[in-house]
Amino acid sequence: MKITSITDLDAIRQACFSRLYAPDGVKVNVGMASCGIAAGAQASYNRALQEFSTKPDISISQTGCIGFCEMEPLVEIVAPGKPRMMYHHLTEDKIAEAINGYLANDYHKKWILGQMRDPRNILEDDIANPQAPVTPAEGFPFLEDIPFYAKQTKIALRNCGYMDPDSIEEYIARKGYYAFLKALTQMTPADIIKNIKTSGLRGRGGGGFPTGIKWESCAKHSGDRYIICNADEGDPGAYMDRSILEGDPHSVLEGMLIAALAIGSKQGFFYVRNEYPLAVKRLITAIKEAEKAGLLGDNIAGTNFSFHVKISRGAGAFVCGESTALMSSLEGKVGRPRAKYVHTVEKGFRDGPSNLNNVETYANVPPIILKGGDWYASMGTANSKGTKVFSLVGKINNTGLVEVPMGINLKDIVFGIGGGVPRKKEFKAVQTGGPSGGCIPARLLDLPVDYQKLAEVGSIMGSGGMIVMDQDTCMVDVARYFLDFLKEESCGQCNPCREGIKQMLEILTSICQGNGKEGDIELLEELGAMIQRFSLCGLGTSAPNPVLTTILYFRNEYEAHIRDKKCPAGVCKALFHYEIDPEKCTGCGSCARKCPQEAITGDKKKPHSLDQSKCIKCGICYDTCKFDALVIR
Amino acid sequence: MNSSVSEASLELDYRELDRIIEEDYQNDKENLIMILQAIQKTYNYLPKPALSYLAVKIGVPVSQIYGVATFYSTFSLEPRGRNIISICLGTACHVRGGDRIHETLVDQLQVHDGQTTSDNRFTLESVRCIGCCSLGPVIKVNEDMHGRLKQDEIQSILSRYE
Numbered sequence: 001m002k003i004t005s006i007t008d009l010d011a012i013r014q015a016c017f018s019r020l021y022a023p024d025g026v027k028v029n030v031g032m033a034s035c036g037i038a039a040g041a042q043a044s045y046n047r048a049l050q051e052f053s054t055k056p057d058i059s060i061s062q063t064g065c066i067g068f069c070e071m072e073p074l075v076e077i078v079a080p081g082k083p084r085m086m087y088h089h090l091t092e093d094k095i096a097e098a099i100n101g102y103l104a105n106d107y108h109k110k111w112i113l114g115q116m117r118d119p120r121n122i123l124e125d126d127i128a129n130p131q132a133p134v135t136p137a138e139g140f141p142f143l144e145d146i147p148f149y150a151k152q153t154k155i156a157l158r159n160c161g162y163m164d165p166d167s168i169e170e171y172i173a174r175k176g177y178y179a180f181l182k183a184l185t186q187m188t189p190a191d192i193i194k195n196i197k198t199s200g201l202r203g204r205g206g207g208g209f210p211t212g213i214k215w216e217s218c219a220k221h222s223g224d225r226y227i228i229c230n231a232d233e234g235d236p237g238a239y240m241d242r243s244i245l246e247g248d249p250h251s252v253l254e255g256m257l258i259a260a261l262a263i264g265s266k267q268g269f270f271y272v273r274n275e276y277p278l279a280v281k282r283l284i285t286a287i288k289e290a291e292k293a294g295l296l297g298d299n300i301a302g303t304n305f306s307f308h309v310k311i312s313r314g315a316g317a318f319v320c321g322e323s324t325a326l327m328s329s330l331e332g333k334v335g336r337p338r339a340k341y342v343h344t345v346e347k348g349f350r351d352g353p354s355n356l357n358n359v360e361t362y363a364n365v366p367p368i369i370l371k372g373g374d375w376y377a378s379m380g381t382a383n384s385k386g387t388k389v390f391s392l393v394g395k396i397n398n399t400g401l402v403e404v405p406m407g408i409n410l411k412d413i414v415f416g417i418g419g420g421v422p423r424k425k426e427f428k429a430v431q432t433g434g435p436s437g438g439c440i441p442a443r444l445l446d447l448p449v450d451y452q453k454l455a456e457v458g459s460i461m462g463s464g465g466m467i468v469m470d471q472d473t474c475m476v477d478v479a480r481y482f483l484d485f486l487k488e489e490s491c492g493q494c495n496p497c498r499e500g501i502k503q504m505l506e507i508l509t510s511i512c513q514g515n516g517k518e519g520d521i522e523l524l525e526e527l528g529a530m531i532q533r534f535s536l537c538g539l540g541t542s543a544p545n546p547v548l549t550t551i552l553y554f555r556n557e558y559e560a561h562i563r564d565k566k567c568p569a570g571v572c573k574a575l576f577h578y579e580i581d582p583e584k585c586t587g588c589g590s591c592a593r594k595c596p597q598e599a600i601t602g603d604k605k606k607p608h609s610l611d612q613s614k615c616i617k618c619g620i621c622y623d624t625c626k627f628d629a630l631v632i633r
Numbered sequence: 634m635n636s637s638v639s640e641a642s643l644e645l646d647y648r649e650l651d652r653i654i655e656e657d658y659q660n661d662k663e664n665l666i667m668i669l670q671a672i673q674k675t676y677n678y679l680p681k682p683a684l685s686y687l688a689v690k691i692g693v694p695v696s697q698i699y700g701v702a703t704f705y706s707t708f709s710l711e712p713r714g715r716n717i718i719s720i721c722l723g724t725a726c727h728v729r730g731g732d733r734i735h736e737t738l739v740d741q742l743q744v745h746d747g748q749t750t751s752d753n754r755f756t757l758e759s760v761r762c763i764g765c766c767s768l769g770p771v772i773k774v775n776e777d778m779h780g781r782l783k784q785d786e787i788q789s790i791l792s793r794y795e
Contacts, residue, residue, distance in 0.1 A: 035765045038778035069767030236723030239764035274670070274707050275763055315666050315705030318761065332665035333697075334704045393725035393766035400767065431724065467724045481727050485761060491704075594785055619733060620784055 002294035004302045006181050009172055016173035020163065021119060021130035022080045025057030028099060031074040031161055033065035033246045034278050039072035043092040051096045058099070064247015066161030067401040068148055071113060077102045083137045084116040107137060114143035121158035123175035123370055148398050148417055153379065155387050156363040157403045160247030165282050168289040171250040177295055179366035180257045184301060189219060192262035196365070198373025200385030205230055205358030206436065206462045208451045214355060218345035219263045221353035227260045227268040228349060230326060230358040234273065234318040235434025236485070238465030240389040240401055241359035245279035248363065249286035253309070255362030258369055260307045263355055268309040271326050274316055283311055318489035322537050323356045325491065336491045337537035358463070360389055380406035384450035392418045394467040395425065411445040414468055425470040433462030435482045436542030438549030439475060458549040460542065474571035475554040476561050480508040482546040490539065497540030500531040504547060514574040516562035521551055570632030573617045577633055582607035584629035591621035591630065645682055649675060654690050662691045665701060669708060678709045714749040714756035716794040719773040723762030726769035734770045735759065737784045741791065754795070
C-alpha cells in the first residue's frame with residue numbers, strides 16, 4: 001500500500017497496535033543486534049523457534065539492542081494482561097524454561113532484569129500507556145527504576161529494542177514517518193530549518209557543528225545537492241550508530257528525508273563501515289520497505305518531491321570519517337581529506353553542495369519536527385541541547401549504550417548508570433572522544449558532560465565512546481596505543497601528521513620499553529603542539545590529545561616510567577615484575593595450574609613462589625588469583 | 634608467509650567478473666570500492682589479473698585501482714588462509730587485555746598481522762573495534778565471535794577450525 005497522508009499512517013498504526021502492545025498470545029522478543037548475537041541471541045532465538053513455533057499462541061520476534069550489553073542475551077516476554085518481563089543472560093539452554101515459566105505465571109526471578117512500566121516512546125504521548133491496566137508482578141523492579149535505565153531519556157534510541165527493525169509497520173506504529181509527512185505537507189523548507197536551529201541540535205559525530213546552520217548553508221548553494229549519512233563509525237569503543245542502524249534504521253532514513261526536504265535534494269547516500277554487515281542488511285530491508293510504501297523514490301506521497309538513497313560500504317579506513325575524505329571515498333577514490341577553504345556544503349560530493357550528518361544526528365530529527373525545536377532545546381545545557389548517546393565500555397560493571405540529557409555529570413554516568421569499576425579496583429580515568437579525545441582523571445568526575453566542558457578539560461565529545469580505565473590501566477601505554485592507531489590510520493599526505501605522529505610514537509614506545517630519558521615529556525608536548533597547529537585535517541589536529549591530556553593529568557606515571565623505570569599499573573613488560581605476597585597466598589594452586597611457563601611452584605595450602613627467570617609476564621596468574629596475592633613490583 | 638595457492642594456477646572466471654562489474658555495479662567507477670569487495674569475496678583476495686581486467690572495464694587506470702586497493706585495510710593482494718582470524722584491538726578490548734590475546738595468537742600461529750600460516754589454515758588480521766565492547770577482549774574467526782576471552786582458551790578455539 002502506498003502511503004499518501006497522515007490518515008494512512010493512522011490506519012497502519014492502529015492495525016499494528018496489538019502486535020506491539022497487546023499481542024494475541026505470548027510474544028517473545030529477542031534482542032538481535034550484533035552484540036546480542038555475539039553473546040548467543042541467535043542460538044536462543046533458534047531454540048525458541050524450534051520449541052514453540054508449532055504452538056499457535058506463541059510468537060517469536062526480533063528486536064534491536066535494548067542497550068544493556070553486559071546482560072545480553074536480553075529477551076522480553078509479553079502477553080496481554082501480563083507484565084512485560086525482561087530476561088537477562090537468556091542463553092539457549094534457559095530460554096525454553098523461561099518461556100514455560102512465564103506461561104505458568106511462575107517467573108524466574110534470577111533471570112529477570114525487571115518489568116517494563118511503559119513501553120511507549122517519547123512520541124507516543126497521544127495514547128495511554130498500554131501497560132497501565134496491567135497489575136505489576138510483585139517483587140520485580142520496574143526496568144525504568146533500575147540504576148542503569150533510571151537516568152536515561154531515550155530520543156535517538158527511542159525504538160531500539162522495542163520493535164522489529166525489519167518492520168516498517170512497527171516503526172509507523174511507534175509514530176514513525178509522522179514527522180516526515182508533517183514536514184512534507186505542512187512545513188516549508190525554511191520552517192524545517194528554523195525548527196532544527198531552534199532545537200540547538202549539534203552534530204553527534206564528533207565535531208558538534210550546529211545542524212540547522214549546516215542545513216541552511218547547504219540549501220543556499222545551487223546545483224545538485226546531496227544528503228549523506230556518515231555511518232563510518234570509526235572511534236574504537238563507540239557503537240551507538242551501529243546500534244541505531246541495526247535497531248531502528250527507519251529513524252535515520254526519516255531524518256534524511258526531512259533533511260532532503262529542507263535542503264532540496266533528490267539523492268542521498270549512506271556510507272557504512274565495512275565492519276557492520278548486519279547494519280547494511282537491515283538498511284537494505286528498510287529502504288526496500290520504504291520504497292514499497294511510497295515513502296522513498298519518485299513522487300513521494302503523491303507530491304512532486306522525489307528522493308533516492310544508495311548504500312556505499314567503507315573498506316576500513318578511519319580517516320574516511322572525515323567529511324572530505326568520506327566524500328572522496330564515496331566517489332570510489334582513495335579517502336584523503338582536502339583543505340576546507342571551500343566547505344563541503346558548497347562543494348563536496350561530485351563537487352555539488354553536500355550535507356553530511358551522522359547516524360545519531362539524523363535519528364534525532366523526526367522527534368524535533370514532531371515535538372518542536374523548543375521541546376528539544378528544553379533539555380541539556382546552554383551550549384549543548386538535547387540528549388547524547390554514550391557507549392560505556394572498558395573497566396566498568398554495566399557495559400552498554402546509554403542516552404542521557406546533556407549536562408549530566410561524569411560521576412552519574414560512570415558510577416550511577418555504569419555501576420563503577422569491577423572487582424573492587426580503583427577508578428583511574430575515563431577516555432572520551434576516541435583517538436581524538438582525552439583522558440579525564442578521577443578528580444574531575446563532577447564535570448558536567450557537554451561539548452564545551454569536555455573541551456575545557458582537553459578532551460572532546462566525539463561520537464560518544466566512554467572508555468573507563470582502572471588502576472591496572474597504564475596511561476602511558478594508553479597514549480602509545482592511540483598514537484599507534486593514528487599512525488596506522490594517518491592518510492600520509494601532510495607532513496606534521498605523518499611524521500609527527502610517528503616521532504611521538506617512537507618516543508612513547510621507548511618510554512614504555514624502559515628507555516625513556518629526561519626531556520622526553522617536554523619533547524612530546526612540543527611535538528604535540530606542532531601537530532595540532534599545522535595538520536591538514538581533524539585527524540592530525542586532534543591526534544596529540546590523548547598524549548597531552550595524559551601528560552597533563554598523569555605526569556607522575558610518565559615520570560615513574562622515565563626516572564624510576566617502573567610501570568605502576570603493571571602493563572609495560574620491561575618495567576615491572578610479579579611477586580607472590582606470602583602473607584596473602586593461600587596455596588590454592590590455581591595460578592600454578594594455569595601458568596603456561598610452569599614458573600609457579602609450591603606445596604598445597606602453603607605460600608607459592610614464582611621463578612622470575614621463567615616468567616613471561618603474561619598476567620594469567622594476576623587475573624586468576626582471588627586473594628590479591630600476586631603483586632606488581 | 635608463503636602460501637599454497639599460487640597465483641599462476643588461479644583461473645579467473647571472467648563471466649563472474651562481468652556479472653559483478655556490469656550487473657551488480659553498472660560499470661560505474663564510483664562503485665570501485667564495492668566492486669573490489671565483491672571480487673575479494675569471490676576469490677578471498679584481489680588477484681592482479683582481475684584488477685587489470687577491471688581497469689579496462691570501468692576506465693580507471695590500474696595505478697589508481699592499486700592505490701585504492703592498498704589504501705583501504707580490508708583489501709588483500711595476497712591469497713589468504715581458509716580461516717580469517719580478526720583480533721579486535723579497539724580501546725575497550727585493549728584495556729581489557731586485548732594485547733595479551735594478540736601476543737598469544739602471534740605466538741601460537743607464528744605469524745604476524747596480515748600473514749597466513751604456512752599450512753594455509755589461518756590468516757591473522759587485526760581490526761579496530763567490531764563494536765562488541767561488552768564482550769571484550771574479542772576475536773572473530775570467520776563469522777563467529779568469541780568474547781570475554783582468556784589467553785588459555787585460545788588453543789581450544791583454534792582447534793575448532795580446520
